[in-house]
Amino acid sequence: MGTALNLALIVLLLTTAILAVTARDLLAAVIIFSVYSLIMALMWQRLQAPDLALTEAAVGAGVTTVLFVVTIFKTRRREEE
């Protein structure tokens, strides 16, 4: 059970990481990155680091996402090729 959950989390983590880097729509990339942070927070909790899990959830999934969205709102949404 524990191993299956860990494997699922790692697969999800890698998928979201690759998607966040490759996404052309920057708003989508930011949302995916926020999901990445959320999964990372779960992983920290699985690794018995609740302090880090709290930080990751609050800063990574919460605050930085909003700051990125604000930045996109003020600049451009699409990545240029």
Next chain:
Amino acid sequence: MKRTVSLLFIAALAALLLYVVANMPPMGDPANPTATHVIPRYLENAEEETHTENVITGIILNYRGYDTMGEVTVIFCALAAVLAVLGRERRGAIEGFVDRSEVVSSTIVRTMVRFMVPFILLFSLYTIFHGESSPGGGFQGGAIIGGSMIVFTTIFGLAESSRRVPQRIRAALEGAAVMGFFLVGALGLLGGGEFLTYAWPKVAPGLQPSLVVWLTILVEVGIGLGGAMVLTSILFAMIREEEIATAS
């Protein structure tokens, strides 16, 4: 050409990193140097030396005081950099793009936010004050306060939320938090101990455990409130569009 070079460079870097990872001591091995010296020392002496039940807090706010000093300085520098580029709003009412959004937030959303924000703030205070006995602490609590400010600002607008948390309060708390941290840290040095230790052998050989706990909580509160205000100020500086003419 450029692509090939960068691909080769990334491949070489990946190979090097994988090689290093493969040669690292296995995670969780009791024979690791960290597990034979550092961890036992922290686990056995932390509660007695730092008087914090949560060993993590004892490590961050005592043994590794210089690390935390660097982190506090980095967060403060981030704010200084943002303000240097974007500028601090003038005292008075300001407006951001959330205020001129064409989509009006519904009554349900406004009521929910009004209902939720006090509870989020309560949770952040819990995180800050219980940092010495349970997971969490100043940084986490401060980030949660910052999150609640973001939610509030998104729904009620920048003008309203900068009226609730005016600049003079933020500026004072940001400075006071950093100064307070350095002051408490330096007290440890002046008292004959190390930076940010709450044992002052020169002044009082056996400091009351309750005083040590209160000093730890003071540092946590300083980091929490300071961090929250820094995040709020960065958000305000970023979404600010124009000053309302009647201000100041």
